[in-house]
Amino acid sequence: MTTSLKRQFTGVIYHEMTHIRQLNGKGQAPGGLIQGIADFVRLQADLAPPSFWARLGQGDRPDECYNVMAWFLDYYNSLRYGFVAELNKRIREEYNSGFFVKLLGKTVDQLWSDCKAQNETGHYKL
Ligand SMILES: [Zn+2]
Structure with a gap:
C-alpha cells in the first residue's frame, strides 16, 4: 500500500x-453536521487529502x-477552542x-457569512 x-x-x-462515539440528537441532528463533525476529526488529525x-x-x-462543514467547524473551533x-x-x-x-453568539447563516467574508479577506489561510 x-x-x-x-x-x-x-x-x-x-x-x-x-x-461510533457520536450521537445524533436522537435523529434530529442534520446529516451534514454529523458527517462534518466526523470529517472535522479527520481534518484535526491532519488526514485530509488536500487534492x-x-x-x-x-x-x-x-x-x-462533508468537508465544507469540516472547514466551517474548524474555523470556529480555532476561534473558540473546544466549540466542536x-x-x-x-x-x-x-x-x-x-x-x-448559545455557543458562538450567531445563527448558522450569520456564521457562514462571516466565515465566507473572513476567507475572502485572507485573514484565515491554511
Ligand atoms: Zn460518515
Whole structure:
C-alpha cells in the first residue's frame, strides 16, 4: 500500500470511528453536521487529502458536503477552542440550531457569512 493510500485509508478510519462515539440528537441532528463533525476529526488529525477536499469558505452552504462543514467547524473551533466538542456533547440528546447561537453568539447563516467574508479577506489561510 502506498503512503498516500495508507493516509487516505487512515483518514477514512478516523471518520468512521468518530461515528461510533457520536450521537445524533436522537435523529434530529442534520446529516451534514454529523458527517462534518466526523470529517472535522479527520481534518484535526491532519488526514485530509488536500487534492480533493474543499478549502475554508468554499461552497454555498456549510452543509453542502462533508468537508465544507469540516472547514466551517474548524474555523470556529480555532476561534473558540473546544466549540466542536461542546456542540457534539449538546447533540447527544437533542438537536437545536440554537446551539450555535448559545455557543458562538450567531445563527448558522450569520456564521457562514462571516466565515465566507473572513476567507475572502485572507485573514484565515491554511
Ligand atoms: Zn460518515
